[in-house]
Amino acid sequence: MSILVVGSLGLDTIETPFSKVEEALGGSAVYISLAASYFSQDINLVGVVGEDFPEKYIQLLSGRKIDLEGLQIIKGGKTFRWSGKYLYDMNSRETLLTELNVFKDFNPIIPENYRDSKLIVLGNIDPELQMNVLNQLNNPEFIICDTMNYWIERKNEALRQLLKMVDLLVVSDSEARLLANHPNLIRAAKIILQMGPKKLVIKKGEHGAFLLTNDTIFVAPAFPLEDIIDPTGAGDTFAGGMVGYLSRANTISDEELKKAVIYGSVLASFCVEKFSVDGLIDLDEAKIKNRFNQFRKLIYFED
Amino acid sequence: MSILVVGSLGLDTIETPFSKVEEALGGSAVYISLAASYFSQDINLVGVVGEDFPEKYIQLLSGRKIDLEGLQIIKGGKTFRWSGKYLYDMNSRETLLTELNVFKDFNPIIPENYRDSKLIVLGNIDPELQMNVLNQLNNPEFIICDTMNYWIERKNEALRQLLKMVDLLVVSDSEARLLANHPNLIRAAKIILQMGPKKLVIKKGEHGAFLLTNDTIFVAPAFPLEDIIDPTGAGDTFAGGMVGYLSRANTISDEELKKAVIYGSVLASFCVEKFSVDGLIDLDEAKIKNRFNQFRKLIYFED
Numbered sequence: 001m002s003i004l005v006v007g008s009l010g011l012d013t014i015e016t017p018f019s020k021v022e023e024a025l026g027g028s029a030v031y032i033s034l035a036a037s038y039f040s041q042d043i044n045l046v047g048v049v050g051e052d053f054p055e056k057y058i059q060l061l062s063g064r065k066i067d068l069e070g071l072q073i074i075k076g077g078k079t080f081r082w083s084g085k086y087l088y089d090m091n092s093r094e095t096l097l098t099e100l101n102v103f104k105d106f107n108p109i110i111p112e113n114y115r116d117s118k119l120i121v122l123g124n125i126d127p128e129l130q131m132n133v134l135n136q137l138n139n140p141e142f143i144i145c146d147t148m149n150y151w152i153e154r155k156n157e158a159l160r161q162l163l164k165m166v167d168l169l170v171v172s173d174s175e176a177r178l179l180a181n182h183p184n185l186i187r188a189a190k191i192i193l194q195m196g197p198k199k200l201v202i203k204k205g206e207h208g209a210f211l212l213t214n215d216t217i218f219v220a221p222a223f224p225l226e227d228i229i230d231p232t233g234a235g236d237t238f239a240g241g242m243v244g245y246l247s248r249a250n251t252i253s254d255e256e257l258k259k260a261v262i263y264g265s266v267l268a269s270f271c272v273e274k275f276s277v278d279g280l281i282d283l284d285e286a287k288i289k290n291r292f293n294q295f296r297k298l299i300y301f302e303d
Numbered sequence: 304m305s306i307l308v309v310g311s312l313g314l315d316t317i318e319t320p321f322s323k324v325e326e327a328l329g330g331s332a333v334y335i336s337l338a339a340s341y342f343s344q345d346i347n348l349v350g351v352v353g354e355d356f357p358e359k360y361i362q363l364l365s366g367r368k369i370d371l372e373g374l375q376i377i378k379g380g381k382t383f384r385w386s387g388k389y390l391y392d393m394n395s396r397e398t399l400l401t402e403l404n405v406f407k408d409f410n411p412i413i414p415e416n417y418r419d420s421k422l423i424v425l426g427n428i429d430p431e432l433q434m435n436v437l438n439q440l441n442n443p444e445f446i447i448c449d450t451m452n453y454w455i456e457r458k459n460e461a462l463r464q465l466l467k468m469v470d471l472l473v474v475s476d477s478e479a480r481l482l483a484n485h486p487n488l489i490r491a492a493k494i495i496l497q498m499g500p501k502k503l504v505i506k507k508g509e510h511g512a513f514l515l516t517n518d519t520i521f522v523a524p525a526f527p528l529e530d531i532i533d534p535t536g537a538g539d540t541f542a543g544g545m546v547g548y549l550s551r552a553n554t555i556s557d558e559e560l561k562k563a564v565i566y567g568s569v570l571a572s573f574c575v576e577k578f579s580v581d582g583l584i585d586l587d588e589a590k591i592k593n594r595f596n597q598f599r600k601l602i603y604f605e606d
Contacts, residue, residue: 207507208524218601299523300561
């Protein structure tokens with residue numbers, strides 16, 4: 001099934017207790033597409049960059065067979081920049097700088113060729129823009145949506161409208177608690193399912209992820225890693241691994257979604273092992289399948 | 304295999320956002336023994352209470368076939384009291400009061416009849432006292448040890464000596480990070496295994512638990528609960544469920560330990576559904592097995 005990814009592309013400056021990178025490739029659409037590219041060669045990207053966006057990053061994305069017809073390059077514009085610093089435990093971070101630049105006026109236009117895409121991933125952007133994207137599509141089969149605290153607080157009404165259209169909402173635990181206004185995660189999940197999305201994934205970082213539907217609950221651990229180099233993009237990579245797997249499976253059921261959650265966790269585990277997108281550029285089917293099997297061993301217990 | 308449990312017995316006053324209980328039965332030895340009593344009828348308890356310890360609590364413990372020969376009742380003494388308040392999210396708590404009373408001078412004396420016990424659980428007390436216990440035993444087969452931040456910081460040398468004798472250390476994630484002085488939990492675990500314990504369980508509260516040995520790593524989720532009434536004693540109950548299962552299994556291997564972790568999680572999930580020990584008094588084999596099977600479903604994904 002073809003995939004449409006709408007989100008940000010940016011240049012990230014990231015500092016950790018151990019190292020630093022400057023103006024590295026980043027953005028939700030980038031992480032989602034790269035992760036999905038290990039499962040699908042039918043990925044359509046919609047986003048915006050400035051004229052300063054390095055050609056090598058364009059090459060990197062198109063080298064992974066990601067279609068860039070939907071990538072707007074704004075003449076004279078400056079690409080979105082983000083800068084953050086991870087603290088000692090790598091679980092919390094400070095944002096040092098957010099320069100929206102061309103992303104400020106981002107208006108996602110879906111090329112004619114993309115409008116029949118079946119699997120839609122709405123990266124974390126203004127819910128009004130996410131809705132605009134949906135309005136341009138012909139017959140999407142499964143809509144995956146991300147959001148964040150900022151939109152939950154400031155565009156709650158637009159977000160609530162959008163959630164009625166969404167098949168799978170993917171949020172972090174703190175976002176879920178905020179959206180549902182309930183501290184218990186399972187209760188929060190049930191409240192969110194009442195808001196419209198048919199299914200919900202709650203990401204808990206180093207503690208793994210939950211999948212909840214009206215019929216099932218599934219719990220996946222995060223892959224236990226001794227060296228976490230850079231957590232940036234892990235959540236988007238998770239969504240990208242999920243949608244990639246669903247595209248390859250070519251069928252959407254709760255059982256396939258459970259496996260998609262594990263594949264999402266697999267890709268996220270590779271992502272955080274290196275800076276920026278470096279963990280997502282030299283994977284292959286064997287490495288991915290091997291880690292998928294390690295997940296199974298990790299949770300297996302006898303009868 | 305016979306079980307020896309050494310730890311505290313106390314009267315807990317617990318406040319949550321929803322309710323409050325006063326002078327309810329509590330203490331590590333209590334939670335451990337009650338949880339284990341669903342698997343074994345050969346449980347030997349060593350602890351201390353004052354003359355004010357209610358007879359009904361003695362009845363409750365002996366009614367569960369827990370041997371109380373090792374329970375010292377200090378004439379004219381006052382029982383250990385603890386009072387705590389859980390905050391809105393039920394994950395963090397404030398200690399309002401700790402009155403050690405007779406527990407201050409606790410000197411665990413192991414009755415002759417207990418000295419051949421095979422499975423030993425050293426509840427969270429001064430590591431010097433935990434060592435004294437071990438010195439009184441004839442031929443223990445498997446020693447499980449709990450500790451806390453207080454001892455890691457103030458009795459580090461004694462604790463390090465003790466860890467060399469321990470088969471399984473059971474600590475929380477924050478305790479593991481403190482003991483190993485490393486923020487990454489997997490690294491911390493490997494550092495701790497170097498200190499002596501053959502195996503390690505790290506409890507992560509609502510995020511489940513890890514089992515680590517030199518050969519294996521196992522991740523268990525916590526049971527997803529919509530209503531957490533009182534988290535007090537969940538960690539001790541977890542250890543009690545583990546040791547109880549090992550006693551019944553009558554063999555100790557990594558595979559049995561994995562199942563023990565799940566049974567520990569099962570018992571802990573029942574514990575937190577009610578105040579004090581109320582969740583641990585009306586269980587039976589069917590209820591326990593049923594939740595064990597739900598755990599398997601929770602993490603199951605297809606090949």
